[in-house]
Amino acid sequence: MKKLLAVTACPTGIAHTYMAAESIEKAAKDRDVPIKVETRGAVGVENELTPQEIAEAHAIIIAADTDVDEARFAGKPVVKVAVSQGIRIPGELIEQALAKTPSAGSPAASSEAPVKENAARRGVYKHLMNGVSNMLPLVVAGGLIIAISFLFGLHPAEGSIGAKLASIGSAAISMMVPILAAYISYSIAGGKLGLAPGLVGGLLATQVGGGFLGGIIAGFLAGYVTKWMIKYIKLPKVMEGLKPVLIIPLLSVLIVGLLMVFVIGTPLSWLMNGLTSWLEGMGQANAVILGGVLGAMMAIDMGGPFNKTAYTFATGLLASHIYGPMAAVMAAGMTPPLGIWLATVIAKKKFTKEEREAGKVASVLGLSFITEGAIPFGAADPLRMIPAFMIGSGVTGALSMLFKATLMAPHGGIFVLLIPNAIGNLLMYVLAIAIGTVLTAILVTWFKRNKPIEE
């Protein structure tokens, strides 16, 4: 049975919205077509369509003279008309909607998808996606520009074009986490008041070494703080105008900032100190285990405290002429984005078009040892993706140590291969990265849910 959905809305929101809804419902009933109609009128949004209903629907009728948040119907067949047509020709609209062909893949995907998910989970996913999609251009631009800068040498002279490119790329990458946090917060707060505390919280998250996971925390914190303030701060009418321009920006940024610095920042620095002494203690133990631990740490938070500690630990050893851990760390930092790329190639159906495009970029970023290339995927679905990245990177790090690969440069990815003698045991090193990439891709494909409503 084909299920239909409809949305009606008009500027005044008193009469036409509801007449159109009623008349579409009536026409659907006459034809025995199941339908649900969302009304967006003066009494608010009623009968709101859920993402699951949208995923399952055959097509959607929009009869509206105002904005009805169409982004949520991306990829679905839509019949769009003025609200008056909803009243006048509901039967025709239903016939048109039934005649639409759903885009390939989506009905199958929605029927396979785990059906029962509560509203809160879907909300969290929506907020995350809002952050990730706004962050993506920065990852792509920043990552690729850094990769291009490597073409001018790994240690470009100050003031040279290579150095300039590297700093442009780093500027873009440095804004990833703030933008991620800002748009998660925007989505939760339901508007631009969420941006300022999200941006500040995200920037602080990077400064205290929280990485993108810290950014996600900052985004949710900022979003809910702002939402709560919008709802509960009541001012006398004469001062009401101050609420959005002064009171909420000031208090939300202040509260989120204090929480990030004291509640998130302080334990993070303890954590990083603890991890460093733990790794130092392990230095004498089994090299393969150390490689595995370093590898998993690179992937667990991709730029957060674990990643930073592992990277700093390995670069610190370079000064003591110990080159094995550096090789393990770089290999493990390359496999998350490389694995993601491979997964989008071998399991196209599980990824949206946007994700497949991002996957192509991730391949270049992975080759360049820019682990951040995997962050959009990790941030969108951390509980499933991060374990996949960690296992893949852990195995890569362990193999690199097992093969006694060494690396004398702290960055560069595939570009280091071009420098003679920078890598010891080159062939086996490449093999370790290849095995890690395949393993990551298999795990990502296995853990990943079927794609959501897009397409």
Add this chain to the structure above:
Amino acid sequence: MNIHDLLTEQTIFLPLETSASKEDIIRQMAAGFKEAGVVEDTEKYVQAVLAREQSSSTGIGFGVAIPHGKSAGVVKAGLAFAKLAEPAEWQSLDEQPVSIVFMIAVPEANVGNEHLQILVALSRKLIHEDFRNKLLHASSAEEVIDTIKNM
């Protein structure tokens, strides 16, 4: 919530004698609002309704029109009903003349939700033919109020 709060004898016109001009009908019904204490500044309200008609006709078809306006000239939410003695041209969606007019007045400031709910329910109900027929054949103000009350 009582329907009497919205629809009173002063705002029921059975039938409404008219020169068949849209604006004339709106003005007569607005005068009923003024009498019932729904509207304070009649001209302001009428201008709001006419402006709404300008953007697109409120003739929804089936011989029904629902002119409405949100205006500072309105004191409290109100509803007016008219059965036209002569069907009037309203540039309706189905190009048919109109014989039933529901006019809605909503104050600029936030209106109570219950009032809106009644107007919403009424709008939905107007899509159904039997409801429209009952209104068309109503012969007294009480009958109109009863029909709406029991919708």
